[in-house]
Amino acid sequence: MGQNYTSRIVWTGNRGQGTTHYRSYDRTWDIAVPGKPAVQCSNDPLLGGDPAKMNPEDLLLSALSACHMLWYLHYASDAGIVVTHYTDTPVGVGEVERSGAGRFISATLRPVATLRADADLQIARAIHHRIHEVCFIARSVSFPVSYEPRFIMEN
Secondary structure (H helix, E strand, O other): OOOOOOOOEEEOOEOOOOOOOOOOEOOEEEEOOOOOOOEEEEOOHHHOOOOOOEOHHHHHHHHHHHHHHHHHHHHHHHOOOOEEEEEEOOEEEEEEOOOOOEEEEEEEEOEEEEEOOOOOHHHHHHHHHHHHHOOOOHHHOOOOEEEOOEEEEOO
């Protein structure tokens, strides 16, 4: 059985001339899904985008990391491992061809989970390697995703 997902993208970069020429418009838009706060976006700063706004590459890497985190928390809970804090600083590696076409060639998730002192670290570590089998986003990308988890044990 399929599940449909929707989004609404609204271009906000018309400076009054539309796309009359390459430099006449901004590469900005809002993700404006009804009932949710808008997310202001721009293209990659290397292409003249606003570095203060999310770009498609940020969003893809963040979605990959968030999906992994949610499955990690679920599996940890099932295994009796109490996670009290979780952060990730993922890194995506991209390549750009001479034509300007680009793509991700790999991503490394670097989660840091704070665990209660009685947690079994072997199980906590093994959970990360099960997630790619079920994570919707990880299963949808065509580049390899690796994991470099770290753990902090509470006193």
